[in-house]
Amino acid sequence: MAKGLTKRSVDYSQWYNELVIKADLAENSAVRGCMVIKPYGYAIWEKMQQQLDKMFKETGHVNAYFPLFIPKSFFSKEADHVEGFAKECAVVTHYRLMNDPDGKGVVVDPDAKLEEELIVRPTSETIIWNTYKNWIQSYRDLPIKCNQWANVVRWEMRTRLFLRTAEFLWQEGHTAHATKEEAIEETETMIKVYAEFAEKYLGVPVVQGVKTANERFAGALETYTIEALMQDGKALQSGTSHFLGQNFAKAFDVKFASKEGTEDYVWATSWGVSTRLMGALIMAHSDDYGLVLPPKLAPIQVAIVPIYKSAEDLAKISEKVDVIVKNLKDRGISVKFDDSDNRKPGWKFAQYELQGVPVRLAVGPRDIENNTIEVARRDNLTKEVVSIENIDAYVADLLEKIQDGIFQKALDFRSEMTTQVESYDEFKKVLKEKGGFILAHWDGTSETEQKIKDETKATIRCIPLEGDKTPGKCIVTGNPSKQMVLFAKAY
Amino acid sequence: MAKGLTKRSVDYSQWYNELVIKADLAENSAVRGCMVIKPYGYAIWEKMQQQLDKMFKETGHVNAYFPLFIPKSFFSKEADHVEGFAKECAVVTHYRLMNDPDGKGVVVDPDAKLEEELIVRPTSETIIWNTYKNWIQSYRDLPIKCNQWANVVRWEMRTRLFLRTAEFLWQEGHTAHATKEEAIEETETMIKVYAEFAEKYLGVPVVQGVKTANERFAGALETYTIEALMQDGKALQSGTSHFLGQNFAKAFDVKFASKEGTEDYVWATSWGVSTRLMGALIMAHSDDYGLVLPPKLAPIQVAIVPIYKSAEDLAKISEKVDVIVKNLKDRGISVKFDDSDNRKPGWKFAQYELQGVPVRLAVGPRDIENNTIEVARRDNLTKEVVSIENIDAYVADLLEKIQDGIFQKALDFRSEMTTQVESYDEFKKVLKEKGGFILAHWDGTSETEQKIKDETKATIRCIPLEGDKTPGKCIVTGNPSKQMVLFAKAY
CATH class of the missing domain: 3.30.110.30 (C-terminal domain of ProRS)
Structure with missing residues (x-):
C-alpha cells in the first residue's frame, strides 16, 4: 500500500481524506469549507467538463453565463424553493471596505450597506427565470436550452473535500419549453446523458430513478437521479435532473403566446453535476495503493520510466522511448516520459501508482538488448514483459481493456452488494x-x-x-x- | 446599416451599447452592474478561452481552482495591494437567511454573523500566496505555474457591458519562481502570449509596453500591458502581466531553501485577461451594420442561406448544399445551413450581418442551373458569384484572407491614428x-x-x-x- 495511506479496511473515511491530499487532488483552504482544487485534481475535472460539455452540445444545448449574485427577494418568489435553498448561504450586505480608523487593517464601511442584500447563488433557477422572462414572448422563442459552468455556494457546516464543500464547481442546465411533454422528455434525456457519462467515462455503474417527494429538489415536480455505490457500501447521488413544471414560470411570470394564439406559462427543467463527481470517481475505484483512474479521465494515461545507471544507458533508452512517445501521442494518448534524475525508479513507480496512472512502462538496458518493455497495469497491479514492436497499438488496446475492466469490476461489486x-x-x-x-x-x-x-x-x-x-x-x-x-x- | 442601430459617427458609445444588445452578446441583469452573457456572446468567449488555454499549456502552465472568498484580514497583509483592491468589493457578513417573522419573505439571520467578513475575490494574489506557502519548501518545488479561470467582483459604480462590470470572467495566472530573472522572464513571456493572441486571433494590433508607477497593479514592481486602439480613437488596456517581486512572498512569508542551502523569499508574477476582450473585439472591428468577427473567433464561420419558392427548389438546393456543408465541416469550418422557413432570405442576411458571420453563401435555383454560388464577405461587404466546384477550398482560403484583412485594416487605422x-x-x-x-x-x-x-x-x-x-x-x-x-x- 502507499506510504502512510490508511487502508480502506481500517478506516474507509480516513483513507478517502488522506488519498485526496496525498494524490494532490485538493486541499482545504484558509476559508472554512472552501477547497483548493490542485492542478492534478483540476486536470481530471477538466476532462470531465470537456466530455460533458460535448455531450450537452450534441443534445442541442448552448452555454451562457448568469450573475453570481441573486437579490434576496428572488428567493421568496417560489414557495418550495425558498424553503430548500434560501437558508444556509453566503449573504453580501456591504460593498466597500475602508481603512480602520483605529489601526492599520481594513474594516467594513458602514455607509456602504446594500439596500437589498445579495445572496451568492446556491443554484440559479431564480435569476435565470427572471432573465428568461425577457427572452420569451412566443412559442418561436422556445425551447431555450442553456447550460452554465459556474461556482455555487451553500453554507455547509460539515464539509469534506469534493463530497460536500461550501463552494463547489458545477454545471447547471436550465431549459424552457412550450409543452409539459417536451420538458419531461428533456429531463429524461439529461439523466440519460449523466448515466452514460458515469458509466462510459467515470466507469461507475449507476441506477437511474426518480426521487420520492421527500428527497426532491426544492421547487421540482419530479427529480430524476443517478445513484452510484461506493466501496464502503454507501450510495452517492451523482447527478440530478429536475422537471420543474410551471413553478418557476409562475413565480417569475414567464408566459408565451402559443401557435394557436393562447397564452400559457412556460415549462421548465434544470439539471446538474458537480465536483462531487470527483468524490465518486475516487471512492468507486481506488485502492490501498492510491488512485485508480479510468483511462478516459486520466490526465496522464501512460507514464514511462527509464531504468539506467549510466548516461549511455539513458541515451539508448531515450532513443527508443522517443519513438514510442511519438507513436502514442499520434494515437491521442497522453504520455509522460519521466527521465528526471532527482528520483529513483522505485519512487516514481509508487508516485504513478498513487496518482492512478493507468499504464506504466519501464525500460532498462536489458530491455534494449532484448527489444522488450515492461508493462504495468494500475487497475489490477499486474505486470508483463512484452515486445517493444507495436507497443503503441498494444497500449491503446490495453487502455480500452482497463476502461472496460474498471467498469466491470464496479458492476460486479454492485451486483454482489x-x-x-x-x-x-x-x-x-x-x-x-x-x-x-x-x-x-x-x-x-x-x-x-x-x-x-x-x-x-x-x-x-x-x-x-x-x-x-x-x-x-x-x-x-x-x-x-x-x-x-x-x-x-x-x- | 442594421435596423435601429445608431451609426458610429453619430454616437460611438451608443452604437456600442446597442450593438452588444442587438447582436445578442450580453445584457444587464437584475443585479446592478452584473451582466448576463448570452449564448452567442458566450460562444465567442469560449473560443477565446480555448485558444488562450492552449497557449498557456504550451508555455508550461496548469489550471487549478482557488476559493471565491478571501478573509478580510488577507487584504491588510500587502500594503500597496490593500490600497488598490480592498476597497470597492462585495463583502459577505452573514451565512444564513431565515423566514421573516413579520411577513412571508426572508431576512438575514442576525445570529449567523461571520466572525471575520469574507471578501468576494477582486483578484486572487492573497489567497493564492497564502496557499503557495504550504506548497513551497525548497527549490525543487519551484517554479509553480498555475492559471485559474474564474469570476471576480469589483464594485464598479459606472458599468458598461464587457468593458466594466461588477462581476466579470477572467483568467488569472499566478506563478512562483526561485529567481528574479526567471520571474521577469515569465512576466515578459505572458505579455507576449497575450500580444500574439490579440493580433492573431482577435485581429487587434497592440502596443506592448510597461506601465508607469501611477498605473501599475497594486503590489507590482512592474506591470506590462498590451494597449489596443478602438475606432473612436480611445485606447483599451487589453491584458496585463505583473512582476510582483517578493512582495507577496514577504506578505505571506513564503520562503524556500535554495540548492545552495540558503533561504530566500519566492519571486512572483501574475497576469490576466478578462471578458473585457469581448469589448475590444467588438469595438475594434464592427461597423454600422453590426458585428465584424475575425473567423478564428466566430462561432459560426459560414452561414448558408437557400433562396427558393417551391419545395422542389429547396430540395435541389439542399442536395448541393449538404455536400458543401460536409466538406466545410471536414475542414474544421463551423457552418450553419439556415433552411428555416419562418424567415425570408433578406431577414437572414441582415441577421448574419448583425452577428458578424464572416462568410455568407446564398444559393438560388439559378445557381443550381449555372453551378454557381454567391459568396458575401462580412468584413468588406463585397459579394461575388463563383463556381460551386471546390467552394470549400475557396471558402477556407477566404476565411484566412478575412482574418488577415481584418488585422491589416485595424493596423492601418492605428498607423493613421x-x-x-x-x-x-x-x-x-x-x-x-x-x-x-x-x-x-x-x-x-x-x-x-x-x-x-x-x-x-x-x-x-x-x-x-x-x-x-x-x-x-x-x-x-x-x-x-x-x-x-x-x-x-x-x-
Whole structure:
C-alpha cells in the first residue's frame, strides 16, 4: 500500500481524506469549507467538463453565463424553493471596505450597506427565470436550452473535500419549453446523458430513478437521479435532473403566446453535476495503493520510466522511448516520459501508482538488448514483459481493456452488494451486516420513509426506472407497494 | 446599416451599447452592474478561452481552482495591494437567511454573523500566496505555474457591458519562481502570449509596453500591458502581466531553501485577461451594420442561406448544399445551413450581418442551373458569384484572407491614428482634433503625468517596449526624457 495511506479496511473515511491530499487532488483552504482544487485534481475535472460539455452540445444545448449574485427577494418568489435553498448561504450586505480608523487593517464601511442584500447563488433557477422572462414572448422563442459552468455556494457546516464543500464547481442546465411533454422528455434525456457519462467515462455503474417527494429538489415536480455505490457500501447521488413544471414560470411570470394564439406559462427543467463527481470517481475505484483512474479521465494515461545507471544507458533508452512517445501521442494518448534524475525508479513507480496512472512502462538496458518493455497495469497491479514492436497499438488496446475492466469490476461489486429483502428485519440485518443497495417494497408514504430513515439511517435513493416492477407489500406496514425501491445509507 | 442601430459617427458609445444588445452578446441583469452573457456572446468567449488555454499549456502552465472568498484580514497583509483592491468589493457578513417573522419573505439571520467578513475575490494574489506557502519548501518545488479561470467582483459604480462590470470572467495566472530573472522572464513571456493572441486571433494590433508607477497593479514592481486602439480613437488596456517581486512572498512569508542551502523569499508574477476582450473585439472591428468577427473567433464561420419558392427548389438546393456543408465541416469550418422557413432570405442576411458571420453563401435555383454560388464577405461587404466546384477550398482560403484583412485594416487605422508630437500645444491639438495614440517625450515624473491627465484626460498607456528609443525633452517641462511614451484617452 502507499506510504502512510490508511487502508480502506481500517478506516474507509480516513483513507478517502488522506488519498485526496496525498494524490494532490485538493486541499482545504484558509476559508472554512472552501477547497483548493490542485492542478492534478483540476486536470481530471477538466476532462470531465470537456466530455460533458460535448455531450450537452450534441443534445442541442448552448452555454451562457448568469450573475453570481441573486437579490434576496428572488428567493421568496417560489414557495418550495425558498424553503430548500434560501437558508444556509453566503449573504453580501456591504460593498466597500475602508481603512480602520483605529489601526492599520481594513474594516467594513458602514455607509456602504446594500439596500437589498445579495445572496451568492446556491443554484440559479431564480435569476435565470427572471432573465428568461425577457427572452420569451412566443412559442418561436422556445425551447431555450442553456447550460452554465459556474461556482455555487451553500453554507455547509460539515464539509469534506469534493463530497460536500461550501463552494463547489458545477454545471447547471436550465431549459424552457412550450409543452409539459417536451420538458419531461428533456429531463429524461439529461439523466440519460449523466448515466452514460458515469458509466462510459467515470466507469461507475449507476441506477437511474426518480426521487420520492421527500428527497426532491426544492421547487421540482419530479427529480430524476443517478445513484452510484461506493466501496464502503454507501450510495452517492451523482447527478440530478429536475422537471420543474410551471413553478418557476409562475413565480417569475414567464408566459408565451402559443401557435394557436393562447397564452400559457412556460415549462421548465434544470439539471446538474458537480465536483462531487470527483468524490465518486475516487471512492468507486481506488485502492490501498492510491488512485485508480479510468483511462478516459486520466490526465496522464501512460507514464514511462527509464531504468539506467549510466548516461549511455539513458541515451539508448531515450532513443527508443522517443519513438514510442511519438507513436502514442499520434494515437491521442497522453504520455509522460519521466527521465528526471532527482528520483529513483522505485519512487516514481509508487508516485504513478498513487496518482492512478493507468499504464506504466519501464525500460532498462536489458530491455534494449532484448527489444522488450515492461508493462504495468494500475487497475489490477499486474505486470508483463512484452515486445517493444507495436507497443503503441498494444497500449491503446490495453487502455480500452482497463476502461472496460474498471467498469466491470464496479458492476460486479454492485451486483454482489445489491440485496432484495422481504421483511423489515431482513432489511435491518442486511443494512447492518453488509450495507450496499437494498431493494424493498415500500407503501409510498412519507411517514414510512421517514420511519425507516429515523430507525436505520437508510434513505430511499430512488424509485428505479428499470428492473423488477412487480407490485408487493411494504416491508414496514404491509400496505400495497407498486414496485420495489432502492434503499441505502448515503453520502 | 442594421435596423435601429445608431451609426458610429453619430454616437460611438451608443452604437456600442446597442450593438452588444442587438447582436445578442450580453445584457444587464437584475443585479446592478452584473451582466448576463448570452449564448452567442458566450460562444465567442469560449473560443477565446480555448485558444488562450492552449497557449498557456504550451508555455508550461496548469489550471487549478482557488476559493471565491478571501478573509478580510488577507487584504491588510500587502500594503500597496490593500490600497488598490480592498476597497470597492462585495463583502459577505452573514451565512444564513431565515423566514421573516413579520411577513412571508426572508431576512438575514442576525445570529449567523461571520466572525471575520469574507471578501468576494477582486483578484486572487492573497489567497493564492497564502496557499503557495504550504506548497513551497525548497527549490525543487519551484517554479509553480498555475492559471485559474474564474469570476471576480469589483464594485464598479459606472458599468458598461464587457468593458466594466461588477462581476466579470477572467483568467488569472499566478506563478512562483526561485529567481528574479526567471520571474521577469515569465512576466515578459505572458505579455507576449497575450500580444500574439490579440493580433492573431482577435485581429487587434497592440502596443506592448510597461506601465508607469501611477498605473501599475497594486503590489507590482512592474506591470506590462498590451494597449489596443478602438475606432473612436480611445485606447483599451487589453491584458496585463505583473512582476510582483517578493512582495507577496514577504506578505505571506513564503520562503524556500535554495540548492545552495540558503533561504530566500519566492519571486512572483501574475497576469490576466478578462471578458473585457469581448469589448475590444467588438469595438475594434464592427461597423454600422453590426458585428465584424475575425473567423478564428466566430462561432459560426459560414452561414448558408437557400433562396427558393417551391419545395422542389429547396430540395435541389439542399442536395448541393449538404455536400458543401460536409466538406466545410471536414475542414474544421463551423457552418450553419439556415433552411428555416419562418424567415425570408433578406431577414437572414441582415441577421448574419448583425452577428458578424464572416462568410455568407446564398444559393438560388439559378445557381443550381449555372453551378454557381454567391459568396458575401462580412468584413468588406463585397459579394461575388463563383463556381460551386471546390467552394470549400475557396471558402477556407477566404476565411484566412478575412482574418488577415481584418488585422491589416485595424493596423492601418492605428498607423493613421498614431501621432508623434513635439510640444504640449501640439499634443493638446492632436488629442482634441484627432484623438488616437500620441507618442511624446515625458520627463518620467508622476507630477508631469498627473498634470497632463488633469488637463487633457489623456494618460500614459505605456512605455513601449519596441520602436523609437531616442532620448529627448519632455513636452511639458523640457526636462530630459529617455524615450517617447504612448499617450491616449482610454476606456
